[in-house]
Amino acid sequence: MNTYSKLNHTTWDCKYHLVWIPKYRKKAIYGNLRKNLGAVFRELASHQESQIIEGHLIGDHVHMLVSIPPKYAVSQVVGYIKGKSAIHIARTYGGRRQNFTGQSFWAR
Numbered sequence: 001m002n003t004y005s006k007l008n009h010t011t012w013d014c015k016y017h018l019v020w021i022p023k024y025r026k027k028a029i030y031g032n033l034r035k036n037l038g039a040v041f042r043e044l045a046s047h048q049e050s051q052i053i054e055g056h057l058i059g060d061h062v063h064m065l066v067s068i069p070p071k072y073a074v075s076q077v078v079g080y081i082k083g084k085s086a087i088h089i090a091r092t093y094g095g096r097r098q099n100f101t102g103q104s105f106w107a108r
Helices: 031-047 074-093
Strands: 015-020 051-058 061-067
Touching (some): 015 074, 031 051
Antiparallel strands (some): 051 061
16 A cells, blocks of 8 residues: 655655765775664755655665655755765764865765
């Protein structure tokens, strides 16, 4: 049985399977980073009124099934999650305090 979500003038059930990798496909998702990254992704998705239904963090890539409302573009939500999570990773695990400019954790 499908559970549909509703906005003012629409009833929707938009789910997207997303896969992305760290830059140069380095095996960077392990240990403490792997344990904490799921909670970070869920929090960032909720900022965009989205929900992560299922996700897997593998050593060199991320799989997610995300429910995104039709009022947001998929690229907008994914860009937000990737950008903010890269800043979080740099500040928490990279020892950086300033903005994360000139380098990127995720590949395009």
